[in-house]
Amino acid sequence: MDQAARNRGTAQPEAVPGEITILGLHKAYESRKSRFEALRDIRLTVGGNEFLTILGPSGCGKSTLLRIVAGLEDASSGTVLLDGEEVIGPGADRGMVFQGYTLFPWLTVRENIEYGLKLRGVPILDRRGVSSYLLRVIKLEAFDKAYPKQLSGGMKQRVAIARALANRPKVLLMDEPFGALDAQTKLEMQEMLLDVWEKEKTTVLFITHDIDEAIFLSQRIVVMGAGPGRILKEFQVRLPAERTPEVRERPEFLALKRELAQLLKH
Numbered sequence: 001m002d003q004a005a006r007n008r009g010t011a012q013p014e015a016v017p018g019e020i021t022i023l024g025l026h027k028a029y030e031s032r033k034s035r036f037e038a039l040r041d042i043r044l045t046v047g048g049n050e051f052l053t054i055l056g057p058s059g060c061g062k063s064t065l066l067r068i069v070a071g072l073e074d075a076s077s078g079t080v081l082l083d084g085e086e087v088i089g090p091g092a093d094r095g096m097v098f099q100g101y102t103l104f105p106w107l108t109v110r111e112n113i114e115y116g117l118k119l120r121g122v123p124i125l126d127r128r129g130v131s132s133y134l135l136r137v138i139k140l141e142a143f144d145k146a147y148p149k150q151l152s153g154g155m156k157q158r159v160a161i162a163r164a165l166a167n168r169p170k171v172l173l174m175d176e177p178f179g180a181l182d183a184q185t186k187l188e189m190q191e192m193l194l195d196v197w198e199k200e201k202t203t204v205l206f207i208t209h210d211i212d213e214a215i216f217l218s219q220r221i222v223v224m225g226a227g228p229g230r231i232l233k234e235f236q237v238r239l240p241a242e243r244t245p246e247v248r249e250r251p252e253f254l255a256l257k258r259e260l261a262q263l264l265k266h
């Protein structure tokens with residue numbers, strides 16, 4: 001943008017990168033004998049740097065939707081755009097974190113974080129720079145030479161997040177990443193993720209069936225229902241931008257929790 005235009009206030013605001021647009025998406029699993037409609041007419045835009053959570057019961061198609069956005073699976077019809085470009089397969093612009101601990105057991109923490117960079121031929125000194133920075137972000141500097149089996153579940157997921165961030169993705173796609181963790185670790189991980197999101201300015205598309213987790217983390221929540229998987233309703237989370245543990249006690253938090261629980265019950 002031209003500085004003079006900026007000063008005059010006449011310039012268009014710059015688009016925030018990482019915008020996902022999902023247009024009329026359908027997905028059916030078909031075999032010779034049967035057809036199962038997993039997703040029906042999903043339309044959704046996730047803004048650049050937005051933290052959006054998809055909340056829904058088991059089997060409503062959340063993971064299917066995320067895999068399609070990741071480019072790991074094809075839609076039956078419809079389109080996914082990232083910053084206006086059609087998604088046609090996996091790409092370094094989208095980092096994935098799953099529930100299962102998907103680290104390479106034969107690589108150290110640092111090597112796991114650097115894996116994608118090495119694959120892309122990034123020189124070792126640059127890789128070291130990125131992994132050192134991310135080890136600090138996830139507060140695991142002292143574990144750089146440890147192997148995954150020496151880490152707790154929470155630590156492994158922190159490494160998985162750092163590994164996804166190493167490619168500087170525009171978007172983080174997270175499929176119940178904290179689903180297997182104990183309650184206390186889960187809360188710590190949620191705070192760490194918000195910290196990372198703040199620093200890295202990525203778009204986050206997060207999946208969970210945990211209502212508290214959805215409210216605590218998100219700016220917006222989209223509720224899906226099953227049979228076929230579709231969007232039921234969308235909620236703006238009106239809580240302070242800084243999510244301290246106390247926000248869980250606020251009347252707005254509790255009111256939204258009741259409303260979401262009611263919707264999911266039906």
Ligand SMILES: Nc1ncnc2c1ncn2[C@@H]1O[C@H](COP(=O)(O)OP(=O)(O)OP(=O)(O)O)[C@@H](O)[C@H]1O
Nearest residue numbers: 029036038056057058059060061062063064065209
């Ligand atoms: N490869 C497949 N072939 C046939 N059906 C599938 C396939 N993958 C998923 N499904 C079906 O599509 C539906 C949606 O599955 P999906 O895993 O996306 O749901 P989900 O909302 O993520 O559930 P959960 O929260 O339990 O992970 C389910 O009924 C599932 O059985």
